[in-house]
Amino acid sequence: MSKHAKPLILDHCNHKHTSNEVACDLCALYGICRVAGLESDDLEQLDKVVKRRETVKRGAVLFEEGEPFHAIYAIKSGSFKSSCGSQDKRPRVTAFHFSGELIGLDAIQAGHYTYSVTALEASSICRLEFDQLEQLGEQLPAFQQELIATLSGQLSQLQITALINQQIANKRLATFLLDLSVRFAEREMPASTFRLSMSRSDIGNYLGLAVETISRLFSQLQEQKVLDVKNRMIEILDPAALRKIAL
């Protein structure tokens, strides 16, 4: 439980570590990997539990809405979008996921995924299969503890982000950009200069705004010298102003 536990797995992970990948200790699966790895004597064991570092191409689908729950995923590098409601109405983007984040925990209870997950760029993932999940849960209380903590964290995070949808358009976009900035910073990536891996259309869909509105807002923020926007490259010139807009 200590935060200063022997970084057993961390080292193991890092021997394959490439520059654009998030380190294991910044990964939401870290607690889980650590617990699983500490229990088993040799590190080879871990590879049987967590399938590590599969690569996926841009546009690849991790799982589809409705598909039975089979695994949870941790993002090692790259980014993904969740979307749902493809049938009668146009699909809606419900979330963006970046390196270090866990996907699929909400399917544990339902038994099936309630949204589809698509890679926004070439990415790599770790995968924890459902049967392994169950086994670990029965054997290790500490593992379940980790799972509970992660779920609880996701729940409170989602509650916060759910609120921005009721705000005025420029607040929504500002909040969105600040959220991205914070998440990049947590991953020890540049927080004020970054590339958007998603289209304006995806952003609009996610924020519940028209593509045109997103475009206009970017132009407006550019005009106000709050942002520097070049295609999908964003530089936050005036973070204070952006925070003021987001309130």
Added chain:
Amino acid sequence: MSKHAKPLILDHCNHKHTSNEVACDLCALYGICRVAGLESDDLEQLDKVVKRRETVKRGAVLFEEGEPFHAIYAIKSGSFKSSCGSQDKRPRVTAFHFSGELIGLDAIQAGHYTYSVTALEASSICRLEFDQLEQLGEQLPAFQQELIATLSGQLSQLQITALINQQIANKRLATFLLDLSVRFAEREMPASTFRLSMSRSDIGNYLGLAVETISRLFSQLQEQKVLDVKNRMIEILDPAALRKIAL
């Protein structure tokens, strides 16, 4: 794990059961109570774990935003609202809670509550203290299993409801009413005739709409013979039409 487990706790709970209370087997704490109770030989033991049937008055606060996490609550009867952001901006209603539902799970990870919970009417609750939660977790894997399932369920539920905020106003209200209807039905309460325990202002705040808009929409739905609205009493006259509006 079987759904047909001996209803040990159910009976125990019911001996104090009053007409407006949700039965134990419809309570989100049920799994937890069942697990905790089955483990201990006598039922007296359960009362040491879960403090049952405290009553609270309308306007009473279970906990305040920012307060350290000390317990999770199950609603036995009545209803509550969650609200947050009281400082610089006007408070926002983030959720409504009805009998059988669990409150506070998202504070496990954060260690403190991120919103305040207020009783909308005279209500009664069961309370599971944090230290008991920890103890149970360490002792009983099945308990953690229950917690994980509940958390996962809450997560996917929240994802769905977060989407309605992007819809057009009458869709939002229709979806809200249908959601209430479903939740009442799950509690074996009348699903098409019910009393709103929250004000129009709370509804508007929750849906991100002005009070006046809510009022107008109610009048409009009344006009269209979809609803019968008398103050806070609602009767759904045409469920199909309401579903069509909600899409």
Added chain:
DNA sequence: CGACCGATTGAATGACATCAAACTAGGTGG
């Protein structure tokens, strides 16, 4: 009965969507 809070209704303003069109970047094939 009067005061107050919640709810309703109307009119004017404003924000965002929609429609329509031009533009750009990135990729493809000649």
Added chain:
DNA sequence: CCACCTAGTTTGATGTCATTCAATCGGTCG
């Protein structure tokens, strides 16, 4: 290598819908 093509993006004009401001109504409680 360039012309072309397409998907993504930007910009303008117009309409719709929800907010805001303002006034009134109704119910509840002292």
